[in-house]
Amino acid sequence: LHIIQLGAGGTGRSSSARLATFISGSHYHELSIRRNYTAFDLRDDLKTILLKCGSQRKPCTLFISELHILEDGFMCDIETLMGGNQVQHWFDGEEREYIVSAMKNREDMVQESSNNSQIWTSFFNNIYECLHIVISISPTGSSFKRYCRLHPVILSRCVIDFYSEWPKAALLAVAKTFFKQNQLDKILATAKTVATSSAIKDKLAPVCVEIHMFVQGVIDEYKVKAKPTFHTG
Numbered sequence: 001l002h003i004i005q006l007g008a009g010g011t012g013r014s015s016s017a018r019l020a021t022f023i024s025g026s027h028y029h030e031l032s033i034r035r036n037y038t039a040f041d042l043r044d045d046l047k048t049i050l051l052k053c054g055s056q057r058k059p060c061t062l063f064i065s066e067l068h069i070l071e072d073g074f075m076c077d078i079e080t081l082m083g084g085n086q087v088q089h090w091f092d093g094e095e096r097e098y099i100v101s102a103m104k105n106r107e108d109m110v111q112e113s114s115n116n117s118q119i120w121t122s123f124f125n126n127i128y129e130c131l132h133i134v135i136s137i138s139p140t141g142s143s144f145k146r147y148c149r150l151h152p153v154i155l156s157r158c159v160i161d162f163y164s165e166w167p168k169a170a171l172l173a174v175a176k177t178f179f180k181q182n183q184l185d186k187i188l189a190t191a192k193t194v195a196t197s198s199a200i201k202d203k204l205a206p207v208c209v210e211i212h213m214f215v216q217g218v219i220d221e222y223k224v225k226a227k228p229t230f231h232t233g
Contacts, residue, residue, distance in 0.1 A: 002082055004154070005136040006144070007163025013136045016163075017063050026059035026132065027052070031068045039073045046077060047090055053130040054123040055102040065136040066143055075151050078133065082157040088120060099123060133158075171212055175205035 005013040021028040029049055031042070052058045069075060080087060091099065103119045135158065137144050148155055166174075179201045 002133040002154075002158045003135070004158045004160045005134060005163060006139050006160055007136075008138055008140065008165075011163035011166065013163055014063065014065070016161075017061065017134045017136070021061040024059065024061075026061045028061050028063065030063045033068055033070070037070060039071065039077070042074055042077060043090060046081070047095070049131065050087070050090075050127055051099070054127045055099055055106075057106075057126050057130060059130045060132070062131065062133045063136065064133065066138060069143075072146075072150065075147060075154070078135070079151045079153045081127075081131070082133065083153040088124075165216070168209060168213065171209045172205055175208040176201070178208075179205060 005017070007013055018028055031045055034041075046062075049060055049062055053060050064078065088096070100116060100119055103123055135154070137147070
């Protein structure tokens with residue numbers, strides 16, 4: 001199963017992917033984009049994940065945001081994976097020998113009857129069973145429309161999950177959790193205040209929510225007047 005997360009920034013797309021990966025017991029992978037990152041670097045990162053899924057049968061979630069897609073060529077490799085096309089040509093001779101050896105050493109492979117063709121079939125079956133790709137895209141702008149037009153296979157192989165703005169109760173829960181996990185207690189301990197740390201946190205969390213909602217309201221008002229689009233994170 002592959003998923004397209006469709007929503008603006010700050011709607012919990014990455015958090016949802018991480019939570020689902022944790023619950024399913026999978027390994028979470030996110031592309032480490034760096035300076036001068038090219039399609040060759042992407043191919044190397046994908047091959048590392050494919051080896052883990054194919055030869056070790058480890059369930060993996062690959063999270064790809066629109067910030068990771070530096071060029072349209074990146075989506076071609078993703079489309080190849082989702083389309084069921086074998087990517088054996090991605091691996092050089094030494095890598096192929098390693099894959100065959102690793103697959104033959106697996107306990108669930110019958111070595112006497114497993115020729116190279118059967119081994120590669122099993123390798124790719126493991127990939128399609130264990131690899132789950134999550135593509136996180138904003139519906140605004142031209143990127144999503146362009147991906148739909150140029151890469152229809154991705155649409156046909158993905159479930160689209162729509163993300164909307166967070167309700168006030170959810171924002172409040174996030175603010176309370178944030179204040180529990182940071183160093184606010186140490187700061188308050190050095191301040192001259194008669195209020196308890198817990199009481200101050202209870203007052204700060206709703207303020208954060210009101211600030212977020214106020215900013216979102218100003219953005220919506222400005223969008224109506226000037227037509228640009230902004231998102232709060």
